């Protein structure tokens with residue numbers, strides 16, 4: 001029998017999906033896999049119905065329907081504070097997941113080194129392996145998840161071709177400060193590297209923190225592949241709409257990669273999503289306010305349950321320290337938590353390249369009632385600590 005490709009030996013099954021299965025079996029509140037449990041804005045759902053009726057059933061232009069790109073150029077340009085050319089500086093992809101893969105394959109050759117901050121969103125490891133690149137991990141150290149500038153410089157000194165930046169970050173909830181971003185930008189310019197960003201949580205940021213786009217820093221648009229998506233911002237993770245924004249020559253390459261990976265994102269959904277991209281600024285303010293309420297509500301539950309955590313500055317995840325429970329195996333702890341306490345979380349070790357076993361991740365993109373149900377169950381941890 002022929003054997004499957006060796007590159008897959010580095011992959012393990014997603015622990016997040018395993019936790020979701022355990023949660024379903026034990027009827028646990030699933031705070032493992034991060035997606036909202038509410039519907040998208042009604043106007044968007046109605047636009048999707050209209051798009052089907054209007055007959056957008058065949059391939060769109062491979063790098064994105066013109067109406068979608070125009071609306072995106074306007075919306076993203078407004079937030080990035082620069083003009084974006086919808087024809088030459090955008091590729092529409094199947095979610096940020098494909099955007100990141102496309103960006104990586106566009107910027108990086110097999111054998112190149114790619115800097116990834118650890119902990120990291122699990123796709124980045126797979127993206128580098130599939131590209132044939134070698135990840136160099138630079139730790140973000142708990143509890144405040146700052147990087148050591150000297151360590152980062154040493155990573156660039158290895159000749160790294162690109163750095164992956166998840167901002168706001170999953171799983172830490174970190175929002176990189178303008179000062180940190182400037183340090184990264186300086187090094188990227190000094191060592192002539194690309195920055196590949198994943199900014200899917202760009203609109204989920206908690207005051208007083210603010211999101212700064214790497215591409216908006218002086219001299220950075222030319223070397224930044226800005227990846228993001230509509231998944232989180234409009235609660236449409238299943239629509240699979242994302243994009244890469246970059247300078248013309250980079251997008252020229254990205255269009256080819258994207259074309260051969262997927263041909264294109266769903267045509268009727270691109271048409272429908274124009275409605276969302278034209279929402280006024282108030283929509284984004286309301287979104288941040290709603291998530292701030294959910295974050296504060298869930299952190300209140302963690303406080304009452306006596307849990308120690310790092311307060312998220314953005315995104316919708318919180319890392320909780322389980323040291324007080326005498327736990328040395330976060331995977332076993334998460335299984336126990338789902339089976340016995342009835343709340344599913346993700347073991348922190350699935351995000352770290354270093355041997356970190358004392359953290360678990362909850363997400364809180366859930367309705368108040370769901371978070372309250374989880375909070376009630378977590379109270380039982382008070383008897384265990």
Ligand SMILES: Cc1ncc(COP(=O)(O)O)c(C=O)c1O
Nearest residue numbers: 095096097121170200229231242
């Ligand atoms: C950091 C990060 N990037 C990308 C994704 C996936 O985004 P998309 O649905 O746009 O592929 C997620 C989903 O959880 C995420 O947390």
